[in-house]
Amino acid sequence: MKTKIIVLISVFFISFTSLSQNACKAYYPFEEGTKFEITNYNKKGKKEGVVKYEVTNVNGNEATIKTVIFDAKGKEITTSNYKVMCEGNKVSIDFKSLINPDMLKQYKDMDMDITGTNIELPNDLQVGQSLKDANMNMAINMGGITMNMKIDMLNxxxxxxxxxxxxxxxxxxxxxxxxxxxxMGMKMKFSIKEWIAEGVGVVKNESYNKNGKLMGYSELTSFKK
Structure with missing residues (x-):
């Protein structure tokens, strides 16, 4: 269960930092047809899954990204799409578009109320710079019972x-x-380290538990324009 949660979080956070736009392209591709692949590993380096991304459409200040998730054996699990927007000198990602697709598939026939604060990534990153926090709140109506989920990105x-x-x-x-x-019923805390490159996006992502021990990581394994 813990491993699946780590993979969910890895997919979630990698998805939000994957793109930019013509006016916001310093650190991410925003070119239609760009394809890239992120592979997820556990703490021992064992492959746990692959996420393939493609920029399928760019319309003004908004890009549509197709995401296909595969398990460790290469079997397709699910496909979804989300949007990324350019606002001034930053990229803004709508949390509603970045919910893990497995969760959307599982609860597709249920009523969901989603609120939150978009993730923002400035175009002019500098060492020592502090970035805005972000959060998502989701309430799922399960036949009279409400399940609540909250994700906070802090510091x-x-x-x-x-x-x-x-x-x-x-x-x-x-x-x-x-x-x-x-x-989501219980509270879990993680520390995330992430590396992003100009014109590419996320290159590597590492997740650590509250004791500072590595729980899993993800790497860019393919990038094609």
């Missing part, structure tokens, strides 16, 4: 610049970090 900041190598290549990155709290 977001830009830590440093460094070079990162993955199967997709070597990239000069900004290293970001933030705290994540997930509440």
């Amino acid at each position: 977001r900041k830009v830590d440093k610049k460094e070079s990162i190598t993955t199967p997709a290549g070597t990239f000069d990155c900004f290293a970001l970090s933030y705290d994540s709290e997930m509440k």
